[in-house]
Ligand SMILES: C[S@@+](CC[C@H](N)C(=O)[O-])C[C@H]1O[C@@H](n2cnc3c(N)ncnc32)[C@H](O)[C@@H]1O
């Protein structure tokens with residue numbers, strides 16, 4: 582696994598994108614940046630196994646290198662299911678396809694290069710958005726999640742992980758400090774932490790948990806729950 586040293590040298594920091602350089606180091610980057618990432622991915626697989634329905638689609642939206650797709654695929658024991666993985670980074674999609682070829686399974690997977698705001702979602706039992714919604718411009722989030730809701734079958738689930746904002750400045754600062762300590766403990770320098778922070782601040786806009794739950798409720802989800810949180814990283818389930 583290539584080591585993430587993208588922000589190790591002093592640079593004129595540009596907005597973060599999922600380009601070739603990021604793709605190359607992505608497994609290392611996400612593991613050292615997101616507390617609980619491995620637990621979250623494996624649990625999303627378990628949840629997908631539990632909520633997958635016969636003759637249905639499972640979606641992995643913002644699939645990157647396919648970690649959630651692989652985890653879901655390992656756990657599906659229902660008949661006639663297929664996984665649709667979607668990402669709008671050509672570099673990610675290309676590498677994801679190669680990566681998936683390395684594993685054998687009877688569950689068909691298609692990997693699509695597309696904007697998740699543009700795709701159709703239908704006959705879905707599970708829709709996963711693992712740290713993807715935070716990169717969608719805020720005004721588009723309601724319509725995207727409403728489309729997910731409409732595409733879900735009764736009893737289907739949305740699995741949503743997000744970096745969240747604390748409910749007020751005091752606790753938000755605390756969560757940010759705890760997260761930065763986590764990054765330090767994983768070998769990131771002060772320069773790397775601050776340059777990465779500048780790189781993502783215009784492209785990744787976290788919201789509070791309250792804002793997430795209010796929107797899910799406005800859309801129609803009646804059963805919502807946080808099932809994992811470590812600092813400002815949170816995983817939710819919403820059942821239709
Ligand atoms: C933090 S990564 C997701 C990590 C991945 N789900 C995992 O569990 O390893 C966010 C991904 O969302 C993708 N993305 C961002 N905006 C998108 C959009 N509008 N349509 C499709 N993919 C998008 C990015 O290219 C990136 O691969």
Ligand SMILES: O=C(O)C(=O)C[C@]1(C(=O)O)C=C[C@@H](O)C=C1
Pocket residue numbers: 610611614615712744777778781
């Ligand atoms: O590195 C950070 O500080 C993050 O907020 C983590 C985060 C994410 O939440 O998706 C940001 C961008 C990269 O995709 C990997 C991880």
